[in-house]
Amino acid sequence: DAGITQSPRHKVTETGTPVTLRCHQTENHRYMYWYRQDPGHGLRLIHYSYGVKDTDKGEVSDGYSVSRSKTEDFLLTLESATSSQTSVYFCAISESPGSGYGYTFGSGTRLTVV
C-alpha cells in the first residue's frame, strides 16, 4: 500500500454546484497530480503540484482549480460542475518524476454530474 487515498470514492452532484475532491498521501512525496480518465482518452493531466503552494496546469485544466497547503494534501475543485466533467478522477504521487520512476495512483473518485 503506497499510502495514497482519495475521497470521496463516489459522488453525484448537480450541474452548477462546486465540488472538491481530496487526495491525501503519507509518503511525503513532493509531486502530486490530478488526472481524469475517460473512455477513448486514457489518462489526461488536469493539474499537478511540485511542492506546497506550487502548482501548474495540465492539458485539460479549464474548469478546474487546485490547492496544496500541506505536503500531504492536494485538492481538486470544480468551481461550477458541468456534465462534461463526469469522469473518473485519479490522484497520483511521485518522489521525483525526472528520475523516471513513474507515479503511484490512488483508487480514483467516480464523479457524476447530473
Place this chain on the structure above:
Amino acid sequence: GQQLNQSPQSMFIQEGEDVSMNCTSSSIFNTWLWYKQDPGEGPVLLIALYKAGELTSNGRLTAQFGITRKDSFLNISASIPSDVGIYFCAGQNTGNQFYFGTGTSLTVIP
C-alpha cells in the same frame, strides 16, 4: 499534449494464449512505463524501461523499449483470468510529467 496511440484498443483471448500490444508516439521518449488497471482501481506499475532497445521481464510479462525511442511493446505469455484489465503505456521525455496512452482492454476467456 503528446499523442500516444495504443493498439489494439481491446482484446478477447482464451486463457493460455499469449498477448501482444504496443504503444507508439509522435515524439521521442527517454522512459517508457507499462501500467495495469484492475476494474475500480487505479493503475499499478508493471514494468519500467529506461534505454532504447531494453528488454525487461516481470514474471510472464515482457516489455521492450523500441530502438527508435518512439514505441514500446508489452507481451504477456500464457494468459490467466487475473490478467483481465486495462493496460496503459506512459512515456516521458525531458519534462516533469508522463504522457499516457489510451489503453488496451484485455479480456481473458476461461
